[in-house]
Amino acid sequence: MSYKKADLYPCNPATARGQATKLGSSGDKIVYTNGRTVVIRDLKTPAVAVTYSGHIQNTTIARISPSGYYCASADITGTVRVWDVVGEDQSLKGEYKVISGAVKDLEWDGESKRIIAVGDGRDKFGHAFMMDTGSSTGEIIGHSKIINAVSIRHQRPFRAATAADDATIIFHQGAPYKYEKTIKTHTKFVQDVRYASTGDHFASVGSDAKIFIYDGKSGNTLAEVTDSPHSGTIMACSWSPDSKSIVTSSADCTVKLWDVESHKAITSWSLGSGVDNQQVGNAWTASDNIVSLSMSGTLNIFDKRVGDKPSTKLFGPQKSVTAALTLPSTSGTFLAGTADGRVLSYSDSKYAPLEGSGHAALIPGLASISSGAVYSVGFDDSLREIEGGKSFVPAICSTASQPKAVAVAGDSTVFIAEVNEVEAIRFNQKVSELKPKFSPSAVAATGSIVAVGGEDQKVHLFDWDGKSLTESGTLEGNKGTVSAIAFSPDGALLASGDSSGKIVLYDVRERKTITSRWSFHSARINSLAWTTDGQHCASGSLDTHVYVWSVQKPMRNIAIKNAGPGGVSTVFWIDDGRLASAGADACVRTWSISFPA
Structure with a gap:
């Protein structure tokens, strides 16, 4: 690689x-x-x-x-x-x-x-x-x-x-x-x-x-x-x-x-x-x-x-890029959320601000599903829907407390990890709320499974039946607060990064650790992103570095050193051969990645 x-x-x-x-x-x-x-x-x-x-x-x-x-x-x-x-x-x-x-x-x-x-x-x-x-x-x-x-x-x-x-x-x-x-x-x-x-x-x-x-x-x-x-x-x-x-x-x-x-x-x-x-x-x-x-x-x-x-x-970001993602079913178009609450869309070689009034404070997370729906959460304690990657839907849904992360399930239910609870929201209506014994710090969803990372250094798995969350298992192995989690596209694997810089790869069905040797970062993992084939996972960290890890050969990786001055806040794949990273300096950098045949 x-x-x-x-x-x-x-x-x-x-x-x-x-x-x-x-x-x-x-x-x-x-x-x-x-x-x-x-x-x-x-x-x-x-x-x-x-x-x-x-x-x-x-x-x-x-x-x-x-x-x-x-x-x-x-x-x-x-x-x-x-x-x-x-x-x-x-x-x-x-x-x-x-x-x-x-x-x-x-x-x-x-x-x-x-x-x-x-x-x-x-x-x-x-x-x-x-x-x-x-x-x-x-x-x-x-x-x-x-x-x-x-x-x-x-x-x-x-x-x-x-x-x-x-x-x-x-x-x-x-x-x-x-x-x-x-x-x-x-x-x-x-x-x-x-x-x-x-x-x-x-x-x-x-x-x-x-x-x-x-x-x-x-x-x-x-x-x-x-x-x-x-x-x-x-x-x-x-x-x-x-x-x-x-x-x-x-x-x-x-x-x-x-x-x-x-x-x-x-x-x-x-x-x-x-x-x-x-x-x-x-x-x-x-x-x-x-x-x-x-x-x-x-x-x-x-x-x-x-x-x-x-x-x-x-147009362009003025403050740190804190969250970003590639729009589903598009070629080279991505959204970038910033520390001043703005969301910008990049396509046709230029940025454009989204239409409508956006967030008033930092955006910690963006999430999308294959149908094209995109959701954003902000430190203004609100959830917003983005339509077509171009404008905010006028309706605003308030959250119970400050959001930390957001994920979307296949049925368009939005899960928000907040300071003291996890909320489930569908069509701007609160469907369920969970107040766990631990403090949530990250969230990811695939199908009917919702993973919630906590400050207790564990990943808690929940089953979602459309009405409530039921805890079904716990994954242990991280050495710090779980700061980023991501399911592989088929939902079989889960990568969990923590505040110590360690990433643990789990088998979701077997509830077991595949490898805990993705540990080359030296500071908090801020973002994880999988390739569409589920064979490689990229990570971005506060230590300014980006790594691309291999599932088949866990000890092989691509190290992109000093990828983001001041720290990398988010990584995302524009396509399987092109990785993007962004962070404290408000610039989005792209990297051409070559995988072995």
Whole structure:
């Protein structure tokens, strides 16, 4: 048995209320961060993405060098890592502690040699350094509050502009960079400052909803753009590749395109209303794609020649993927439930959110049956049905307590393992409830048999007669709380994973252990998934690894190490040759698995 990497379905950028989110671009690619992960995503083929997870703490900003060979990414502790984007090794070029707090923005110079990083700090708010040695290349001074943005003129003579919460812009000469003057055009927080690619001008935007244009060499203020102004904080601005236009994204839920020479608005796009549609970041790629980021994490792609709406919207998980499954009787379509209560459907090379109001909190489980019905449970103490993999059924069924797992029997009865009981629900009506002596922690069902894992380190088997559950046996062998259980497709075998990382394989009919040697994980088993022939079982664990086990040869396995940075929450088979895993970094990774003939 062997494996190789297949497609990666990336997460969308992380956002925070009232804060700008910086997006970077390089050629046709955009680069952004979510948690500890840096994502480089090709807009022409959105499913083609590269992720980097070298940071220990949550990342805040990432930008690719003008040469295209390196990426600099920074985190909430003030650490900047410079790493290679050419090839799969992602070798580290250097790691530097630049300020004492979170880095809000960073920028490369035109020679891909120097970097300025800015943000929050105690002794200073910014630092200029060489990318290969970390040695200082000047001083970033003059601000009294957090610096939100920095931009560097890529042509000689080098110049740099920084924008901060103290409502000022500091203009620096370089290199080495040194203070030249303070620009006081804005009256509130300055959110972004960006140089044009020609270096002739730079622009600034801020919480006062104003836009200013400056001379790139002298820093003199040339004009204020007052035509058709935004009505809310402008979070970001970006220049067109030809340096003749700028695009701005605002908390008033609009994106505007401006002509720099005439200082007039060319186009205005409205994204709707409400917090989710506030625009908090943008980028303009070399292929003339305008990308604006919504507070909800949606990436809106605009064509400057077309219409008043985005030409494309890229959806994706913003929070950890906590549950997922392949839709029955479909090819390559799967659902992913997240820690913020959303369920997204992936098909036709893109994500789409389900229609209707979903859950309000983390989704611990999804379950389906061959007829196509899919059920989800959430920490909002509710059970929801998903119709056709596209929309939530309006009816909501409340659970007695917080759900931990869900399973569906062939007669469409839904079994929910909760904190203190197991509920059986059919057609949104409670049919039965069981309050066992143990605390349920996992559940699985096949035919008329229901297996309930417990914190007592045992799997309890129950017979279901359509009205009540009757205990018929106990399976012992796990060494910790039973955290995941799964029946083989024919119901003959049961795999049980626990909090210690051990998986035990049982014969259901004989009530005996087949093997207890699937024990290579070192932390809690979060998910188990069988192939359709029942000969192989995949496991995903908090230890970040995925294993594929063989029933016929229990000591043979495929080890996919570090499959999910931060831990794997769920594994599922898209088809018998393609395995998917997802977890803490909100990305879904797929693996091509080769089984021996």
